[in-house]
Amino acid sequence: MTAEVVSVAVEADEGERPWRRALRRLVRRRVAIVGLGIVILFILVALLAPLVAPYDPIATNWAAVRKPPSVLHWFGTDEIGRDVLARVIWGTRASLLAGLVSVSLALTIGVPLGLVSGYVGGFLDGLLMRVIDAMLAIPFLILAIALAAFLGPNLTNAMIAIGVSQMPVFARLTRGQVLSVKHEDYIEAARALGNPHRRIMLRHILPNIVAPILVQATLASAAAIIAEATLSFLGLGQQPPDPSWGSMLNVASHFLSQAPWMAIWPGLAIFLLVLSLNLFGDGLRDALDPRRG
Amino acid sequence: MVWEPAMATFLIRRLALIVPTLFFVSVLIFGLQQLLPGDPALALAGEDADPSVIAYLRQKYHLDDPLPTRYVLWIKGVVHGDLGESIRIKRPVRDLVVEKLPVTGELAFFALVIALTIGVPAGIIAAVRHNTAVDYGATMAALWGLSIPNFWLGILLILLFSVKLDWLPASGFVSPAESLRQNLLTLAMPAFVLGNAIAAVMMRHTRSAMLQVLGADYVRTARAKGLSEKRVVLRHALRNALVPVVTLGALEFGALLSGAVLTEQVFSIPGFGKLIVDAVFNRDYAVVQGVVLCTAMAYILLNLLADVAYVLINPRLRA
Numbered sequence: 001m002t003a004e005v006v007s008v009a010v011e012a013d014e015g016e017r018p019w020r021r022a023l024r025r026l027v028r029r030r031v032a033i034v035g036l037g038i039v040i041l042f043i044l045v046a047l048l049a050p051l052v053a054p055y056d057p058i059a060t061n062w063a064a065v066r067k068p069p070s071v072l073h074w075f076g077t078d079e080i081g082r083d084v085l086a087r088v089i090w091g092t093r094a095s096l097l098a099g100l101v102s103v104s105l106a107l108t109i110g111v112p113l114g115l116v117s118g119y120v121g122g123f124l125d126g127l128l129m130r131v132i133d134a135m136l137a138i139p140f141l142i143l144a145i146a147l148a149a150f151l152g153p154n155l156t157n158a159m160i161a162i163g164v165s166q167m168p169v170f171a172r173l174t175r176g177q178v179l180s181v182k183h184e185d186y187i188e189a190a191r192a193l194g195n196p197h198r199r200i201m202l203r204h205i206l207p208n209i210v211a212p213i214l215v216q217a218t219l220a221s222a223a224a225i226i227a228e229a230t231l232s233f234l235g236l237g238q239q240p241p242d243p244s245w246g247s248m249l250n251v252a253s254h255f256l257s258q259a260p261w262m263a264i265w266p267g268l269a270i271f272l273l274v275l276s277l278n279l280f281g282d283g284l285r286d287a288l289d290p291r292r293g
Numbered sequence: 294m295v296w297e298p299a300m301a302t303f304l305i306r307r308l309a310l311i312v313p314t315l316f317f318v319s320v321l322i323f324g325l326q327q328l329l330p331g332d333p334a335l336a337l338a339g340e341d342a343d344p345s346v347i348a349y350l351r352q353k354y355h356l357d358d359p360l361p362t363r364y365v366l367w368i369k370g371v372v373h374g375d376l377g378e379s380i381r382i383k384r385p386v387r388d389l390v391v392e393k394l395p396v397t398g399e400l401a402f403f404a405l406v407i408a409l410t411i412g413v414p415a416g417i418i419a420a421v422r423h424n425t426a427v428d429y430g431a432t433m434a435a436l437w438g439l440s441i442p443n444f445w446l447g448i449l450l451i452l453l454f455s456v457k458l459d460w461l462p463a464s465g466f467v468s469p470a471e472s473l474r475q476n477l478l479t480l481a482m483p484a485f486v487l488g489n490a491i492a493a494v495m496m497r498h499t500r501s502a503m504l505q506v507l508g509a510d511y512v513r514t515a516r517a518k519g520l521s522e523k524r525v526v527l528r529h530a531l532r533n534a535l536v537p538v539v540t541l542g543a544l545e546f547g548a549l550l551s552g553a554v555l556t557e558q559v560f561s562i563p564g565f566g567k568l569i570v571d572a573v574f575n576r577d578y579a580v581v582q583g584v585v586l587c588t589a590m591a592y593i594l595l596n597l598l599a600d601v602a603y604v605l606i607n608p609r610l611r612a
Contacts (some may be wrong), residue, residue, distance in 0.1 A: 019507070034563070063435040091393060116479075127527060130310075130313040130314055130316075130317055131314075131317050132308075133314040133317070134314050134315075134316075134317030134318040134320075134321055135317075135321065137314060137318050137592050137593050137596075138553060138585055138589045138592070139547035139548070139550050139551045139586065139588060139592065140547065141552075141554060141555075142551055142554065142569070142584075142588055145554065145569065145570075145573060146322075146323070146325055146327070146569075146581055146585045147583075149572075149573040149576075149578075149581055150325045150326070150329055150578070150581070151328055151330075152330060168497040198430045217392075220368035222440070226442050228442065229442055230442065232556060233444055233555070233558075234555075234558065234570055234573070235574065236573065249444065249448065251443060252448070252493070253448055253559065256448065256451055256452055256456055256463075257456045257514070258454050260456070262518060263445075263448045263449075263452065267442065267445030267448065267449070270442050270445065271440055271442065271445065272442050274441075274442070275436065275437065275440035276438050278435065278436055
């Protein structure tokens with residue numbers, strides 16, 4: 001790149017709102033946009049499931065047990081004659097809901113905790129961070145499995161278990177970000193003007209630390225979708241007969257030699273959605289980080 | 294190695310921080326039992342349990358005592374190595390953990406070997422060929438590795454190598470004392486599945502550490518001296534880049550244990566992960582608590598060792 005081109009690029013950056021600049025950088029990252037496109041496609045499939053699913057996802061058909069993919073059943077049928085495509089389409093709802101609800105729960109608890117902990121500091125910070133350390137000491141999935149086991153097996157409890165298990169990461173991240181900005185001039189100025197602490201935290205600090213939290217939320221959604229599939233695979237998430245990709249894989253694992261197609265499609269759906277979220281998350285991180293250009 | 298005061302202070306502070314963390318971990322794990330809906334004794338004994346069994350459990354677990362008293366009694370037992378008793382298997386949880394640990398240990402060892410064998414060289418090559426097709430390919434492969442659910446990868450491998458080709462056993466475990474060959478055959482697929490995601494993380498760490506080091510002055514000096522590129526990369530850059538990779542690798546222990554739960558379930562390996570899943574299915578809560586506690590202890594200890602190793606290896610932090 002020549003010096004002239006660099007200077008033009010720098011000029012274009014100057015005077016531009018940070019969010020607009022981030023958006024422009026994000027649009028330039030084609031792989032991230034492809035990821036976002038696939039995520040939007042999954043959201044549309046979940047919303048339009050009643051219209052696009054070819055069959056009722058829980059209707060059994062004993063005349064079509066474990067039928068391989070055909071014109072009638074594009075993805076084949078399962079062990080009790082249910083259409084695999086219809087179940088994959090309806091299963092999108094459980095996965096996306098798990099990603100959305102779990103991460104929202106983790107954000108709702110973790111961000112305020114990290115904000116207060118980093119801003120107030122002192123004993124409260126020390127105490128909260130030791131609790132967070134304790135939660136982080138238990139591997140994410142093992143904590144989620146233990147919580148889901150004790151709360152009882154269903155999708156709601158699985159989402160609570162995943163959200164609570166993801167919360168420490170958001171608390172730790174937010175606290176770190178607060179510590180890095182709390183002594184900046186604009187925060188000192190807000191304090192000198194007599195703004196109450198709550199206003200400083202919510203109106204001055206939070207908007208300036210939201211970018212890394214947003215990136216983490218995107219990547220955490222991918223982790224939550226895998227975690228929901230895992231819990232459902234273990235029988236701790238969505239309960240039968242309601243469709244979920246994880247529980248479909250659990251059943252499929254018993255029929256690998258007779259009906260391999262039962263294992264292919266739900267797994268592919270998890271993989272594609274998680275990969276797309278990771279691609280978008282990586283692109284978003286690069287677009288929001290000024291050092292990455 | 295010289296023992297410096299700054300290092301001693303760091304280690305003492307680091308050790309002191311473990312005490313409250315361990316305390317809160319114990320409170321969290323003890324608190325899990327409080328999440329059980331309804332009467333814990335009924336939940337522990339099962340719906341159709343005899344009233345005398347429920348009364349026995351109430352007395353045994355001091356369920357009529359106040360919560361703090363119950364915590365103190367529980368933690369006293371834990372400190373003395375008493376993790377409770379499995380309600381289904383009627384054996385001490387400690388014995389079960391000790392029995393299953395070598396199986397998961399062997400699986401984890403092979404998974405780490407696979408992760409290092411794939412992840413570190415891939416990271417080096419990607420960094421050396423920065424911004425080329427090789428780099429993009431390796432980066433994408435790492436992203437694939439991170440995105441593929443390991444239980445699905447396990448199922449796909451079973452489909453290919455067991456169902457279609459009939460090369461490897463689909464499930465089960467044979468102890469190395471019984472038959473080393475069968476042991477390695479049964480662990481080949483599970484170890485690859487478990488090592489795959491960690492290889493992806495290792496690749497990312499190695500690539501990023503190597504990129505930093507390859508731009509450092511001493512690497513430029515080594516090149517200026519006329520050393521071969523292979524020698525510069527392997528003798529000068531890699532040695533320094535591996536410091537954070539090794540310590541960050543230790544933190545992957547959590548991922549290894551989480552992954553082991555699923556991998557052991559898919560391949561029916563009777564290890565630590567299968568123990569917790571079976572305990573969850575059997576509502577054997579003492580086992581769940583015991584396994585989570587042991588996992589957290591091991592994780593805290595490994596974190597501590599990783600921090601100490603980092604300080605010991607990295608001369609800048611010793612000053």
